[in-house]
Amino acid sequence: MTGPPPRPHRIALADDQAIVRAGLRALLERQGIDVVFEADDGRELVERLAAAPVDVVLSDIRMPVMDGIAAVRALRERGDATPVLLLTTFDDSELPLQAAEAGAQGFLLKDATPPDLYDAIVRVAAGETLLQPVSTLPVRTRYQYHDDNPPSERFSQREIAILRLIAGGYSNREIARAMFLAEGTVKNYVSSILDKLDTRDRTRAVLKAITLRVI
The missing domain is CATH 3.40.50.2300 (Response regulator)
Known part of the structure; x- marks a missing residue:
């Protein structure tokens, strides 16, 4: 028992x-x-x-x-x-x-x-x-941008908006509804965002985006 x-x-x-x-x-x-x-x-x-x-x-x-x-x-x-x-x-x-x-x-x-x-x-x-x-040091190295562009310039306004919704705990389906996009389109945006932030985890992507002052 x-x-x-x-x-x-x-x-x-x-x-x-x-x-x-x-x-x-x-x-x-x-x-x-x-x-x-x-x-x-x-x-x-x-x-x-x-x-x-x-x-x-x-x-x-x-x-x-x-x-x-x-x-x-x-x-x-x-x-x-x-x-x-x-x-x-x-x-x-x-x-x-x-x-x-x-x-x-x-x-x-x-x-x-x-x-x-x-x-x-x-x-x-x-x-x-x-x-x-x-x-x-490994964290700082991963976060460092090796050109003169501010981090925010690497992201479109739509990507920044999606990042903010991710930060609020929204799922891809909820983001799609909120932004009037197809869920597949949102998935593509999220994949691009994660690639740009060099992470596969949504929560770590949000924390990194905040650290880099992207959002």
Whole structure:
């Protein structure tokens, strides 16, 4: 006789960019993780955690009002030991040290693969610490454009519009309906967008597009 299925991990998600939150929420929910609430800065995160406890906090480091590291410090000062996994796109060797000193349990680049992100959440929820220094040189190399054209000039206005809908969690069929296009046409646009961003994953494409200021 088998017991009840394990309860999904419950997380709080903090990032000042709504598009990033939408992409991460869609990714995490597809992996069976329950996003209890979202916050757009560290202060809101700290305030809402008092009334809505979670298993893990997934937070950007760079946010207005109160950044991710300051939010971790505020949580620890009030005795809240909720594990915190900090996300960043920045190449800064001091960040892991600052995160550890503040009391964070994890540090991960936003370019991490979906399985790596899921694994990090599970491990941090289980009490592990993931604060090893991370080299972002391969990421920066992949993101670099080797000509004088701004990244946005590589994308048509229609591609940018489709990228924004992808960021909102729209499927190809929903994008087709919203833009009055055939679904096959949308698939072709999405393939072109993924090729230009050098990725086969829609969520990572959105995060990369934001990093490159395409959207």
